[in-house]
Amino acid sequence: MKRSIRWVLMGVVLAGLAWYVWHARRDLAIVTRFDLRYLAPMLAVPVLSLWANGRIGKDLARELGVRLGEFEAYALSTVNALGNYLPVPQAGAVARGVYLKRVHDFPYSTYAASVVVTYVSAMALYGLVGLAGLAALAASGRTAPPPLWTIFGLLSASVLMFTPLSALLPLPRRLAGFRQGLVALGAHHLLARVVALQLALIALTASGLWLACLALPGGEDVNWFMALMMGLLVMASGVANVTPGNLGVEQAAAMFTAHLLKIPQEVGFLASSLFRVMAVVVVFAIGPLLAHWLARQPARTGAGPSPPPPPPPAGATATPAERRDVSLRSA
Numbered sequence: 005m006k007r008s009i010r011w012v013l014m015g016v017v018l019a020g021l022a023w024y025v026w027h028a029r030r031d032l033a034i035v036t037r038f039d040l041r042y043l044a045p046m047l048a049v050p051v052l053s054l055w056a057n058g059r060i061g062k063d064l065a066r067e068l069g070v071r072l073g074e075f076e077a078y079a080l081s082t083v084n085a086l087g088n089y090l091p092v093p094q095a096g097a098v099a100r101g102v103y104l105k106r107v108h109d110f111p112y113s114t115y116a117a118s119v120v121v122t123y124v125s126a127m128a129l130y131g132l133v134g135l136a137g138l139a140a141l142a143a144s145g146r147t148a149p150p151p152l153w154t155i156f157g158l159l160s161a162s163v164l165m166f167t168p169l170s171a172l173l174p175l176p177r178r179l180a181g182f183r184q185g186l187v188a189l190g191a192h193h194l195l196a197r198v199v200a201l202q203l204a205l206i207a208l209t210a211s212g213l214w215l216a217c218l219a220l221p222g223g224e225d226v227n228w229f230m231a232l233m234m235g236l237l238v239m240a241s242g243v244a245n246v247t248p249g250n251l252g253v254e255q256a257a258a259m260f261t262a263h264l265l266k267i268p269q270e271v272g273f274l275a276s277s278l279f280r281v282m283a284v285v286v287v288f289a290i291g292p293l294l295a296h297w298l299a300r301q302p303a304r305t306g307a308g309p310s311p312p313p314p315p316p317p318a319g320a321t322a323t324p325a326e327r328r329d330v331s332l333r334s335a
Contacts, residue, residue, distance in 0.1 A: 013246040014091070021252035024273070031270040034221045038278070042219035049212035050283040053205055057081040060201045061100070064118045067194045070108045076301075079294035080104075086291035089249045089284070107301050122198060124165050127243075129202050130236045131160025137232045144229075149264040152233060159240060209235035212282065213258070216275035223271045231275075234261045238276055249280065 025032065058081030062072045072080070080100050087096030097119055104110035134156030142148040214231035217223030234257075241257040242250050255276050262272025 010246055017247050017252040017256075021255065028270060028273075031268075032274060034270065035274050035278075037221050039219040042215045046212060046215050046219070046278070046282045047286060049208050049215070049279075050286040053208045053283075054078060054081045054085060054286070056201050056204045056208065057084070060122065060198055063194060063197050063201075064122070065104065065108075065110070068110070068114055068118065070104065070110050072108075076298075079298050082287060082291050082294045083298060085283070085287045086295065089287070091248050094245070103298055103301075107303055109303070122202075124162055125195070125199060126202050127159055127240065128162035128165070129199065129206065130240045131156045131158065131162065133203070133206055134233065134236045135160060137229050137236070140229050141233075146227075146230070147265055151264060152261070155237070155240075206232070206235065206239070209239055209279075212279045213238070213275050216278040217267075217271055219278070220271055220274055222268045223275065226267055226271070230265050230267065233265060234258045234272060234276070237261045238279075249284070251280070254280065 055078060058074075058077035058079075061080055061084075062074070062077035065072050065077075080103060083103075084096035084100045087099045090096075092098075101110075101112055101115045101119075104115055105112055134152065138148040138152055138156065210228060210232035213235050214226065214228050217226035217231060237257040237260065238254040241253045247253060255273050258272040258276035259269045261267075262269050262275075
């Protein structure tokens with residue numbers, strides 16, 4: 005997306021957000037009756053989410069030959085989140101990639117490919133979990149709106165990217181490194197761990213929004229599965245990436261879902277806003293300190309993925325294992 009178009013879209017979204025806040029200021033006044041008993045668990049949600057994101061980054065890096073410490077991985081996750089509040093596309097991911105290159109000599113291309121695979125797998129999970137959540141709502145007699153079935157069905161189609169059919173699909177420029185990343189991260193045990201952690205992130209987001217709804221007047225009847233629907237669309241709305249911290253876009257996604265589920269729209273708006281405020285408080289409280297710590301880390305000797313061993317010299321007899329290794333690398 006061109007920078008000029010992005011700035012125009014950002015202005016439109018933020019102007020729309022300001023208009024809604026002014027227009028619905030009386031309805032939004034219920035935020036003054038926020039139940040403070042939910043404050044502590046709501047703050048715990050972004051703390052745990054940063055850990056899950058950090059663990060995903062740590063597992064991906066380890067599979068590709070870079071070992072990150074627990075604290076280092078958490079710091080990188082926090083700085084990534086901090087960068088996403090800047091008006092620069094993918095600033096957080098870029099900051100993480102620059103650190104991995106500077107300290108661990110981790111190739112940018114490999115890092116970018118791993119990010120793309122993680123992104124696509126997350127989209128597929130949003131769809132599949134959304135369909136399961138809608139089935140649970142329908143089974144309990146709650147509203148399961150057809151538009152949500154359509155949206156989650158389209159998202160779940162991302163699963164095709166992990167099948168042989170992906171070779172027949174033309175990929176947009178943004179997903180250009182997907183196949184390279186899939187080859188690099190093709191270990192099934194790794195993908196299983198990443199999926200498990202992404203499911204944990206989805207559950208944490210749903211729990212955070214559920215707590216926010218319960219803390220607001222009018223949100224007492226919202227159950228966890230309804231909050232899950234809002235959380236999934238809020239997370240999927242990150243694909244727009246036109247405003248810092250997805251401000252305005254995720255509130256619109258939450259309001260749209262709330263409307264479909266017969267939840268007061270002001271509750272959806274305020275729940276997503278409070279959820280974002282909790283994340284901002286945590287990230288900006290510890291992010292600058294962790295960014296300073298990361299900036300002081302020296303480049304580590306011998307860091308980075310180990311290069312493959314060279315093939316045997318011409319005329320030399322290679323062992324069967326060596327011949328197999330060379331043939332696999334040449335393939």
